[in-house]
Amino acid sequence: MQINPERFLADLHTLRSFGAAGVGKGVVRPAYSDADVAARQWLAQRMRDAGLHVQVDAMGNLFGLAGGPSLLMGSHSDSQPEGGWLDGALGVIAALEVARAAAEAGGPAVSVVSFQDEEGRFGVTTGSAVWGGHLTLSEADRLTDHGGVALSEARQAIVEMVTGDVSADQFTGFIELHIEQGPTLDTSGEQIGVVTDIVGIRDMKVTFDGQQNHAGTTPMHLRRDAFQAVSAFNAALNERLRNIVTPQSVWTIGHVSLHPNASSIVPGRAVFSMQWRDADTDRLARMEQVIRNTASEIADDHGMKLSFGTMLGLEPVAMDSRLRSALEAGADTVAPDNWRTMPSGALHDATNVSRLMPVAMLFVPSIGGVSHTFEEDTAEGDLVAGVRVLAEAMDRLGSMP
Numbered sequence: 001m002q003i004n005p006e007r008f009l010a011d012l013h014t015l016r017s018f019g020a021a022g023v024g025k026g027v028v029r030p031a032y033s034d035a036d037v038a039a040r041q042w043l044a045q046r047m048r049d050a051g052l053h054v055q056v057d058a059m060g061n062l063f064g065l066a067g068g069p070s071l072l073m074g075s076h077s078d079s080q081p082e083g084g085w086l087d088g089a090l091g092v093i094a095a096l097e098v099a100r101a102a103a104e105a106g107g108p109a110v111s112v113v114s115f116q117d118e119e120g121r122f123g124v125t126t127g128s129a130v131w132g133g134h135l136t137l138s139e140a141d142r143l144t145d146h147g148g149v150a151l152s153e154a155r156q157a158i159v160e161m162v163t164g165d166v167s168a169d170q171f172t173g174f175i176e177l178h179i180e181q182g183p184t185l186d187t188s189g190e191q192i193g194v195v196t197d198i199v200g201i202r203d204m205k206v207t208f209d210g211q212q213n214h215a216g217t218t219p220m221h222l223r224r225d226a227f228q229a230v231s232a233f234n235a236a237l238n239e240r241l242r243n244i245v246t247p248q249s250v251w252t253i254g255h256v257s258l259h260p261n262a263s264s265i266v267p268g269r270a271v272f273s274m275q276w277r278d279a280d281t282d283r284l285a286r287m288e289q290v291i292r293n294t295a296s297e298i299a300d301d302h303g304m305k306l307s308f309g310t311m312l313g314l315e316p317v318a319m320d321s322r323l324r325s326a327l328e329a330g331a332d333t334v335a336p337d338n339w340r341t342m343p344s345g346a347l348h349d350a351t352n353v354s355r356l357m358p359v360a361m362l363f364v365p366s367i368g369g370v371s372h373t374f375e376e377d378t379a380e381g382d383l384v385a386g387v388r389v390l391a392e393a394m395d396r397l398g399s400m401p
Contacts, residue, residue, distance in 0.1 A: 007097065197316060226270075
């Protein structure tokens with residue numbers, strides 16, 4: 001099996017043109033946006049050109065099917081509100097290139113997928129969560145983005161592309177190539193990371209309701225300022241989690257919405273995202289209890305009403321040993337003595353897919369360890385090396401029992 005680096009890189013750069021923005025190689029291609037829909041239409045045609053049968057489910061998950069039993073490869077093609085050109089896109093175009101190379105070599109069969117809304121406009125890896133059975137479509141439809149738009153409304157943008165459901169029974173496993181999105185490989189100078197496991201995640205909205213009031217005439221000791229409650233919660237949480245977390249545990253308040261969000265008004269309401277990740281399910285549960293208890297205490301101290309939104313989450317997942325062994329053998333061939341095994345601190349569609357079939361993942365370096373930003377990038381030689389490892393792994397999987 002021989003990949004075509006020029007063809008692969010040309011397609012990767014073309015995909016970046018849908019929603020290209022900002023400095024460097026930035027991309028703005030949120031799920032169900034005009035740029036996202038246009039990118040999916042282009043991807044569908046590239047799949048057809050490769051001899052794959054295109055199917056799109058109600059969520060907008062886009063499949064290029066090889067026919068008969070096949071290994072599924074891919075990732076996602078939606079982006080963060082201000083994202084880079086490789087997050088997700090690399091895995092989709094790499095899968096397409098391996099599918100073409102496999103077909104040109106006479107096998108083995110490779111199918112391709114671009115999952116929808118991995119970046120969480122409406123939740124946590126929403127498209128693969130529905131396909132993997134973690135969420136029903138009706139449950140997903142009730143999710144809303146930060147602007148109050150319901151998923152049921154947003155997915156009307158792809159309704160004309162929908163052809164029907166895609167059964168997981170036809171796939172023998174799933175492999176996802178991704179940029180690392182962290183500093184490990186870039187710092188060590190290594191070219192390839194074979195993933196051992198993916199951390200678990202919890203994500204929910206928290207709301208403090210206080211009292212909206214005049215910013216000039218309301219004495220500080222009488223205020224029920226919702227933002228002050230958020231600030232106090234954040235400071236207290238960092239201290240209270242200290243004794244139960246590890247250096248690999250992380251937690252983030254990444255989005256805060258104040259009402260009425262005006263400079264001369266004491267905010268009466270604050271809605272914020274609370275997300276935490278860890279490789280241990282029990283520790284995730286202990287972190288949740290600390291988060292809820294701390295929010296409750298802060299609400300009492302600041303005269304707030306407290307409410308929690310629906311908690312979304314995924315469990316930690318270990319990679320399949322057979323698929324992982326094939327990737328390790330491929331890494332030995334493409335990057336001898338220049339690769340490592342490593343966990344994934346970022347969440348990926350492979351977590352949801354693991355409910356249906358064996359999964360494995362492969363990383364290439366992120367320059368400077370940055371992602372979810374316009375500056376995200378990876379050396380083209382490393383991108384090509386990642387695709388070559390996939391091709392080598394496919395050759396080995398064809399001969400493995």
